[in-house]
Amino acid sequence: MQIFVKTxxxxxxxxxxxxxxxxxxxxxHLRRQAA
Incomplete structure (x- = not known):
């Protein structure tokens, strides 16, 4: 499943x-992607 997060x-x-x-x-997982 995909979750989309807008910073x-x-x-x-x-x-x-x-x-x-x-x-x-x-x-x-989000923190790793944002770094």
């Missing part, structure tokens, strides 16, 4: 996650 600077980050993910692994 405050306007950048859109696409996360590929499993439906069973909780918010913590998804947030960790």
């Amino acid at each position: 405050l600077t306007g950048k859109t980050i696409t996360l590929e996650v499993e439906a069973s993910y909780s918010t913590r692994p998804a947030a960790t």
